[in-house]
Every structure is written in C-alpha cells, then in structure tokens.
Amino acid sequence: MLTENTIPNEEPVLAVGIILPEDEKREIILTIPGDGSYALQCDGADPIALLPGASIRVHLDENGRLRVHTPAAGKEIRTVDSVMIAADEQTDIGPRSGLVAHDIIAGREFHWKKFIDVPLPGTVEIRAVDSTLVMINHVRFEHYLMCVATSEMGAECPQALIEAQTIAARSWMLANVEKKHRSLGMDVCNDDCCQRYQGTLYMTEQSRAGAEATWGQTLLYDGSVCDARYSKSCGGVMEAYETIWGGEKVPYLIVKRDAPDDDKASLPQLQNDVVFHEWVSSVPHAFCSPHVIAESELKRYLGGVDEEGEYYRWHVTLTQREMTEQLNRSLKLNAAVILEIQPLVRGGSGRVSRLAIHFRRKDGVLSEHIVEGDVAIRRALHPDFLFSAAFEVQALAGERDDSPSTFSISGCGWGHGVGLCQIGALGMALEGYDSHAIVAHYYPGSSLKKLY
Ligand SMILES: [Zn+2]
Ligand SMILES: [Zn+2]
Structure with a gap:
C-alpha cells in the first residue's frame, strides 16, 4: 500500500481492490496458470506450493470464515481467516499473464455491468469483511502502470503518447488524492470509480516499454507530487x-x-x-x-x-x-x-x-x-x-x-x-514531440523527477 503524505524513494506495491464488499461475493474461484510457480499461504502459516493449472475455490461459511478448496495442495479443505496466493518472485509479467480470477465485475454501477475473467500479476489476498468476501491484488506499481496505460489505447498509438500517459497515471496515483477505499486496505479499486484495471488483459508490449522508458519518472510541483x-x-x-x-x-x-x-x-x-x-x-x-x-x-x-x-x-x-x-x-x-x-x-x-x-x-x-x-x-x-x-x-x-x-x-x-488532453497529446506525439515535452505542456510549471 502507498504510505500517506510520503513521496516514495523505491518502487511501491499497490493494493488494488478487485472484489469489494458491495459485490456481495461469497465464493471466489481462481486458476493457477499452466506455467506459473505459485504458493498458498493461509493465516500467515508456511506457504504450500500449488500445482500449475490447479484451481482454488474459496467460499465464506456461515461463521464468516473462509473455506479453501485446494485439491492440488495436499489437503482438501481448510478453514481460515485469510488467504494469500503469491507468485514466485521470478515470475515475470507479460500480456495476459498471471493468476486468473473468474467472474470479476467490470462496470460496477453501470447498466453494462458484466462478469469477466481477469489475469492478475503479483499476489492475491482474500479475506472476509461484513459477511462478504473481498479480494485485493498486491501488484508492483510499475507493473500496475503497464496494465492501465494502454487499456484505452488503440494498437497504433505512438510511444510518446503512451509514455506521457504513463507519467501522468504514475503521478496521479502517487498524489493519491481521492483515497476512496483506504479503510478496506486498498489504494484504488479496479473500476472507473478509480481507474479501470483488468489485470494483464490489456497490457501490451508497448505499455511495458512505456513504463520501462519512464521508470519512476513523476511530476512534481513545489515539492509535492502533481495530481495529474x-x-x-x-x-x-x-x-x-x-x-x-x-x-x-x-x-x-x-x-x-x-x-x-x-x-x-x-x-x-x-x-x-x-x-x-x-x-x-x-x-x-x-x-x-x-x-x-x-x-x-x-x-x-x-x-x-x-x-x-x-x-x-x-x-x-x-x-x-x-x-x-x-x-x-x-x-x-x-x-x-x-x-x-x-x-x-x-x-x-x-x-x-x-x-x-x-x-x-x-x-x-x-x-x-x-x-x-x-x-x-x-x-x-x-x-x-x-x-x-x-x-x-x-x-x-x-x-x-x-x-x-x-x-x-x-x-x-x-x-x-x-490537465492532459489525450487527443491533443496524440497530436503532439504525431508532430514529433517527446513525452517530456508533452507533460510539460499540459502541466505547466511542473518538473519531472525520477523517484526510484
Ligand atoms: Zn474506486
Ligand atoms: Zn486539447
């Protein structure tokens, strides 16, 4: 989670709410990727290795505790209060990589609300809040940016625009003005209420390059991160x-x-x-x-x-x-x-x-x-x-x-x-301006600093 009122000097880990109390979920099903190395940790006990391709079902029992069904983890069912499923540190991020969470709500509060399968990088945490399940994705901040930067972009988007958009998203997130879900231990949720995040579903090689080229670069004004x-x-x-x-x-x-x-x-x-x-x-x-x-x-x-x-x-x-x-x-x-x-x-x-x-x-x-x-x-x-x-x-x-x-x-x-006008930033990129010139135009007086 981000630390309040602190500018990080190393890459933070973001806590993204994937399932919120208002979703009223009592069951969560996850699938371990066929090529992944993952471990299950219940109530802070020693992690148990999970087999590639295994599926995990977590449901809430009548006492408000989690029942974990993991046929691949040796023991059929265990009753616990919290579950962490973590990828091996060596596991790299790529388009559509990660643990798949099934039937996740997209478009909460909209008439087009639907349920989708979302591949999540990093670690997944499940616990109970007020007799429903919540799920949090703990994801490296730069990986998160790779996932959100191109979710609204077409395939031919110029690199300078993706980089400018990544710098703006990084700054906006670190400024973290809204804090709508902080009491639940989440920095942001996965929907338009904060910023739409569907794991690695819309990550591209371009968005990876956009984050790598601008790694840690953040807009500052008068010693504070810009609310970009x-x-x-x-x-x-x-x-x-x-x-x-x-x-x-x-x-x-x-x-x-x-x-x-x-x-x-x-x-x-x-x-x-x-x-x-x-x-x-x-x-x-x-x-x-x-x-x-x-x-x-x-x-x-x-x-x-x-x-x-x-x-x-x-x-x-x-x-x-x-x-x-x-x-x-x-x-x-x-x-x-x-x-x-x-x-x-x-x-x-x-x-x-x-x-x-x-x-x-x-x-x-x-x-x-x-x-x-x-x-x-x-x-x-x-x-x-x-x-x-x-x-x-x-x-x-x-x-x-x-x-x-x-x-x-x-x-x-x-x-x-x-602030940044996306169609205008596209126009600037097509006219040959680089990402630094683009953010300097839309956030006048700000300066760019590499925080980590
Ligand atoms: Zn939100
Ligand atoms: Zn404009």
Whole structure:
C-alpha cells in the first residue's frame, strides 16, 4: 500500500481492490496458470506450493470464515481467516499473464455491468469483511502502470503518447488524492470509480516499454507530487481545476491554449457567452483539432472512439418533448414545457459550472432550477451524458406558441478538459514531440523527477 503524505524513494506495491464488499461475493474461484510457480499461504502459516493449472475455490461459511478448496495442495479443505496466493518472485509479467480470477465485475454501477475473467500479476489476498468476501491484488506499481496505460489505447498509438500517459497515471496515483477505499486496505479499486484495471488483459508490449522508458519518472510541483488529471479532449483550451472540482486553484492545472507555446493565437475569453459562441462555431487550430489528426483517423490510435464520432466540435439536438422528458427524469422537475436553458457561469475553456433551466410546471407556474458542477450538468442534459460542459444551447421557436420546439446544443471537447488532453497529446506525439515535452505542456510549471 502507498504510505500517506510520503513521496516514495523505491518502487511501491499497490493494493488494488478487485472484489469489494458491495459485490456481495461469497465464493471466489481462481486458476493457477499452466506455467506459473505459485504458493498458498493461509493465516500467515508456511506457504504450500500449488500445482500449475490447479484451481482454488474459496467460499465464506456461515461463521464468516473462509473455506479453501485446494485439491492440488495436499489437503482438501481448510478453514481460515485469510488467504494469500503469491507468485514466485521470478515470475515475470507479460500480456495476459498471471493468476486468473473468474467472474470479476467490470462496470460496477453501470447498466453494462458484466462478469469477466481477469489475469492478475503479483499476489492475491482474500479475506472476509461484513459477511462478504473481498479480494485485493498486491501488484508492483510499475507493473500496475503497464496494465492501465494502454487499456484505452488503440494498437497504433505512438510511444510518446503512451509514455506521457504513463507519467501522468504514475503521478496521479502517487498524489493519491481521492483515497476512496483506504479503510478496506486498498489504494484504488479496479473500476472507473478509480481507474479501470483488468489485470494483464490489456497490457501490451508497448505499455511495458512505456513504463520501462519512464521508470519512476513523476511530476512534481513545489515539492509535492502533481495530481495529474487527464481527459479525452479539451476542445482547444484546457480548463482550470477549480471550475470542475471547486476549491483552491491548482497552479499546474490552469486555463491554457492547447497549442504550441509560441503560437501567436491569444487566449479567447471563453467565460463570455458571445466570445464562446464564436469559438464553438469555428474550428480553431489546436493540438486536439482535426487539423492535426482527422477524427475519422482517431480510432487507429485511441480505443473507445467512434469512426463517425466528432469530439472537437459536436452538435446534439433534442425536441421540446425529449428535453422535457430528459430533465423531468434527470432533475425531477415536473415540467410541462422547457422555456430556456441558460449558462450562468463558464470557466476559461467555456465549460459551464452553473446552469439555469427556466420552465413552466404542469400546474402552469413559471419556475427556475439551477444545476451546478460539470458532472451534474452533463448528466442532466443528455441520457448518455453530454460529451462536455463546454456548450451553448439554442432554442428554436415553435410554430404554435412562444415555447421552443427544439433545443440545439453545440459543444467543444470530450470530458472535463483539465490537465492532459489525450487527443491533443496524440497530436503532439504525431508532430514529433517527446513525452517530456508533452507533460510539460499540459502541466505547466511542473518538473519531472525520477523517484526510484
Ligand atoms: Zn474506486
Ligand atoms: Zn486539447
């Protein structure tokens, strides 16, 4: 586990939650790889060697203790409080290598939630918490980074982007601001709640090279590790930390044009609706703009994008009826007609942090509802989550009365837009910038240090 408020001087071991109490698991099945050398340790007793290919079943009995079924370990069943299954230290990591844990939840809390088999490097720990099982993967930090760096990348991703992404992920993790699962002895969980980790399933030779080339390199600012945020596309200007998450300003997460530092183009004042209208109606040059990389080409480099998708500038249209139903569902408005959707406060990239919705209630009374915050605003306006909060809404008048018939939403970018812009970093890499230049651009004022 990471030590709080300490910058490590040797490679840490990360504790990643694979099964959490909310999964309500009472049985876990694991398979030892055919070529692996593994040992089972129960309640801290001497380790017992496990045969290659053996399967291990752990279930929770009615007394809250673990029953371990290990046909290959000499003894059929043992009743214990904790189980550790460790790979021999010589065991190296590679794509799809490791102990396989079966039926692990991916997409916890999402409608697409599914169960998958996950190959895990390092050591696996199982114990009981509140009459369910939890499982923690203790994994060398650099191995963890090899597993997460390319989980969102396509096969042709340039090495400089993978390296920059690895440096950002290393720094973000070591800054360890969120600590959502610390009370369970976990640094992070395996899902989007923290960072998606599916063991070595999506590890590639490229991601291994990315970690090896940047081993231990971490972004620092004023003696502390940088909380290196990133998102898919800033839309041409990076957003400031406090616009999205509130609180104090963060000196290296600031409003900045996503273009070369010597670019003569000045920073537009996108807090202003009129200036923002011009910005969203045009396609200005930026590292993440289609001038550098056509959006139809993105799929070759980045996973999770559509070939037809438009991310730099996008448009969504909802009819009066669709918008009313959407807002009644997401905000419980009880609206009969939506009259106006009005941004009240914008950040430096144009992202709306405070939004007013004017509507007529079903009982005829005129009313107003305020929505605050990037996530709440994006969730309110669209069933699939609006790409970003950098948008304007044009209400087109209806024929029958003065209420709008259609709401046309035009926007910039994808995600919160703070820190590293992944499509922009891809553009920089394709233009020949190295990983150090990329992170220096997205985290201005930070410095890179090799911690171990
Ligand atoms: Zn989490
Ligand atoms: Zn960008």
